[in-house]
Structures are given as structure tokens and as C-alpha cells.
Amino acid sequence: MAIRVAVQGALGQMGREVMKTVSNSPDLTLVGACDARASGEFIEVNGKQIFLTSDLNSCLVNTRPEILVDFSLAAAVPQTAETAARVGANLVIGTTGVNPQVLGRLEALTKEFNISVMVAPNFALGAVVMMQLSRIAARYFDWAEIIESHHEKKIDAPSGTAIATAREMNAAREKPFASIPGEAEHKSRGEKFYGVPVHSVRLPGLVAHQEVIFGALGQTLTIRHDTTSRESFMPGVLLAIKEMAGRKGEFIFGLDKLLGF
Known part of the structure; x- marks a missing residue:
């Protein structure tokens, strides 16, 4: 069964690339998109109409993704994580500039809500x-x-x-x-x-x-x-999505943990 994926920061350059890649992957389903700049209710991705909103909670409640991929702003990560945790969505975070205090809170959320969170400084x-x-x-x-x-x-x-x-x-x-x-x-x-x-x-x-x-x-x-090219990040993003979808209660920092280093 295909993994349901939503994207936060969907209208940014990385967000658009992630949506295109997820939409093209046969074992993933792009179900929703969120961005603070969103003005319409849908966005077309590879010929498909995808639900789009500026309200993350609305996006998650309406689309129920198993994984939320976040490429937004470091300042938004704490609220993004809290919102995702409360609806049981696992997180793959590629947003950079996240400070150690926020990382500590993300790890705590994995235990509190039994979700899994991965933060990677680089997906290439x-x-x-x-x-x-x-x-x-x-x-x-x-x-x-x-x-x-x-x-x-x-x-x-x-x-x-x-x-x-x-x-x-x-x-x-x-x-x-x-x-x-x-x-x-x-x-x-x-x-x-x-x-x-x-x-x-x-x-x-x-x-x-x-x-x-x-x-x-x-x-x-x-x-x-x-x-x-930003395409170089996509194999790593896909690996993270597929790995984190099957995990609960784990916090992982760095793609190297999934590559066996």
C-alpha cells in the first residue's frame, strides 16, 4: 500500500521538487501540500490536483498523511512538529538552521506521541x-x-x-x-x-x-x-520517507544513520 505523504513549505524550490518526486514514485502518494504563501485550494503536480492550504493543521486533518516532509523555515519547525505530532504524522525534516534546543524538543515528541522524526542537514x-x-x-x-x-x-x-x-x-x-x-x-x-x-x-x-x-x-x-541540481537531494528524501514510515518512537539525526555508516 502506498505511503501517504504531505509537504510543508510546498511552494519553495525544495518543496516543489519533493512534490514532483513523490508524485512520480509508485509506492508513495502525495496527498497534501502546505505553505504560508498558499492562496488557492489546490496545486497541480504532474497533472494531478493536490490539496493546498496555508493552515498546516487543516492540511493534516484533511489528508491524514503518514509522513510530513518539511522544507520550510527553521523558525516554523517547532510549531510544525507539534502540529504533526498531535495528528500522529511522522516527520522528515530537511529545514536547516534548527537549533539544539528544538532538536531536543523534537526527540521528546517522538516519545510523547509515539511518532518518528528524522532531521537531516543534507539529503545528497x-x-x-x-x-x-x-x-x-x-x-x-x-x-x-x-x-x-x-x-x-x-x-x-x-x-x-x-x-x-x-x-x-x-x-x-x-x-x-x-x-x-x-x-x-x-x-x-x-x-x-x-x-x-x-x-x-x-x-x-x-x-x-x-x-x-x-x-x-x-x-x-x-x-x-x-x-x-536539487534533484540530487531526492534519492535521500525518498529513502528517508520510506524508512521513517515504518518506525515509531524514534528520533534520527542525519541520513548517515540510514546508510549504515
Whole structure:
């Protein structure tokens, strides 16, 4: 039986891509769409009329999805999660910039309402591999920096992927990364996350790109991933939807948990 899916943030670029992909998947059914900018009652997706509303509770009550996919705004995630939990919908969240306090509340909701929640900083399979390779390299290099580049409409900076990468790199080490004395006085050196300087670039023409640069005496190692189309995120989104639909009472952070890393 096909998994019933609704999309929050449906009118955004990622939301539209998710709806198109879900609609084309034979084992999924797109049943509803929600967006704060919605003005009509329906949206056409691949020739089908899909229920559309600006009221998430109305969307969930009328369409009863098993999974709500959220690509909206970080500020909206807490209310989105509370609303979904109360109607028993599992969540797949790709919205970035969600702070640790909200993540803690999301985990609590899984126990309180017996739903499952997955939050992923990045759904591109190559980006997940890049993060894992960076974790391995972090054991052997004392110096590292991250440069992440995205389109000019991405609000949060640094990206969730960059922060998650720095966290994984730090966790793999027994001591902090090295740094230049007095480095904190120079804002151009980037903001540090888990001891790793992160530099953010926002320009038209970009989609999502990240390189992790490691340095040592007489050598450097660069691990880079480039997203040239939002289609790259869709295999990961589909994997998350299908995996989370069959789970209850679980909180999962990161697509890597579903890939066996």
C-alpha cells in the first residue's frame, strides 16, 4: 500500500521538487501540500490536483498523511512538529538552521506521541559520504577549515551541513584542532564551530557546495562535494520517507544513520 505523504513549505524550490518526486514514485502518494504563501485550494503536480492550504493543521486533518516532509523555515519547525505530532504524522525534516534546543524538543515528541522524526542537514548521498570522509581525515590532520557556498536565497549561515561536518570531525579527535594565536581577533578568519573555522559564501548561480580543507607539514587534503541540481537531494528524501514510515518512537539525526555508516 502506498505511503501517504504531505509537504510543508510546498511552494519553495525544495518543496516543489519533493512534490514532483513523490508524485512520480509508485509506492508513495502525495496527498497534501502546505505553505504560508498558499492562496488557492489546490496545486497541480504532474497533472494531478493536490490539496493546498496555508493552515498546516487543516492540511493534516484533511489528508491524514503518514509522513510530513518539511522544507520550510527553521523558525516554523517547532510549531510544525507539534502540529504533526498531535495528528500522529511522522516527520522528515530537511529545514536547516534548527537549533539544539528544538532538536531536543523534537526527540521528546517522538516519545510523547509515539511518532518518528528524522532531521537531516543534507539529503545528497555524496554530501553524506563527504562528511564521513572528513570524519576519517580529522584523525590524522591537526589543521582544518570548511568553506561552504550556497545560493543567495539561503537564509541560514553557516549551513547545517557545515556545522554537522565540524561536529563529526571534532568527535573523531582526541584533542582540539590547532589554531593561529590571536585568530579570534580577525573576523575574516571565519566563525569557529567545534574548533573548525567555517566560511560561508552566498551568491546567485550556486546551489550547494562544500569543501573541507585539511593541512599538515608540506601537504593539504581537500574533500569537496558539489550539488549542481536539487534533484540530487531526492534519492535521500525518498529513502528517508520510506524508512521513517515504518518506525515509531524514534528520533534520527542525519541520513548517515540510514546508510549504515
